[in-house]
Amino acid sequence: MLFNYKALNQAGVEEVGTIDAINMDVAINSLQRRNFVIETIIPENSGSFMNQISLMFERVSLKDLVMLSSQVSILFNSHVSVLRIFRLLADGAENPTLGRTLNEVADDIQGGESLSGALGKHPTVFSEFYVNMVKAGEESGKLSETFEYLASYMERSYALTSKTKNALVYPAFVIFTFIGVMVLMLIVVIPKLSAVLIEGGQAIPIYTQVVIGLSNFMINYGLFALIFLIIAGVIFWKVGLPGGSKSWSSIKLKLPLFGRLFKKTYLSRIADNLDTMLASGVPMLRSIEIAGKVVGDDTYAAIMFDAGEKVKAGSSLSDAFSDRPEIPPIMVQMVKVGEETGELSTILKTLAVFYKREADSMVDTMVGLIEPIMIVLLAVGVGFLLASVLIPIYNITASI
Helix, strand or coil, X not given: CEEEEEEECCCCCEEEEEEECCCHHHHHHHHHHCCCEEEEEEECCCCHHHHHHHHHCCCCCHXXXXXXXXXXXXXXXXXXCHHHHXXXXXXXXXXXXXXXXXXXXXXXXXXXXXXXXXXXXXXXXCCHHHHHHHHHHHHHCCHHHHHHHHHHHHHHHHHHHHHHHHHHHHHHHHHHHHHHHHHHHHHHHXXXXXXXXXXXXXXXXXXXXXXXXXXXXXXHHHHHHHHHHHHHHHHHHHCCCCCCHHHHHHHHHCCCCHHHHHHHHHHHHHHHHHHHHHHCCCCHHHHHHHHHHHCCCHHHHHHHHHHHHHHHCCCCHHHHHHCCCCCCHHHHHHHHHHHHHCCHHHHHHHHHHHHHHHHHHHHHHHHHHHHHHHHHHHHHHHHHHHXXXXXXXXXXXXXX
């Protein structure tokens, strides 16, 4: 979004110009970082509405961060300065939001801010995990290695997320097709066939009455039902279930088959986060705290918070995990072995790989099962609708 401004520069000379920023606060901050004294700043009218619409859909994806981390690591190994790295990447960024963010990070670095501090000002782009990893790299003098760890970690996360999403594309398509076919038959086909049955004057079977009743409901109240479902979906998305996200966490972890997949995914994420942070020099307590915040589930976040409190009180990590049924005994035992041998990071890496493979295997199995099940359900549903109407019609013609 473009803003027209009038400001005094460091020499006291008035300057008039435009600045591109995501909102007015960002524009003001950018001008103030240049030591401008702002007199007026207003949005540019030309195309401002379209700019606002486009900004609503702009975001920095996990894929963008994977590429960014890899590029930063490569440039660090080439002995390019931090400021120059972020200027280069900002100029070459395909994502406008990421480009603006990197420019602001470079401005902060040029103003004397640390890299982790500059990144921390953009929590919607760089997570607390990311910022703390960079901070540990700064303190240990291993920023290049830290960005290598980040690129590797985020690539693994991206691969698992992408595989899960791609695996659900076909089942989602089949489900929507199934719903569309059923609704179309209930609204268009069934009313015409049911008229024939009613005119026949014979007794209508109960299952046919159910189908006719459902068809009448869809015709008379289908639009209201759709509006209700949309409103309920929006409320659920914004507010959540009664009891908050903890209720949803408890429900999804108890789902048949899917619950096991969620558990393995979260266990892999915890082990991977802890391994990456400990290997980068982040202290144990801080690693546990951050792992809980970025795990993505309230149940496991509470487990990590409780584990952090116990470790702070002098307990070992394995003992802190031992009384939680959500943590498998094999994971507790392996963590204990890692603590006793001083190879906790290596053990955590092994656990992360193990649970990731388990999650991948479950995704493959579920995809293999879901596809034929969806096709069978589609065939059975359509067949039931047709049979519930065609059988009585057949009986009528047979009795003539």
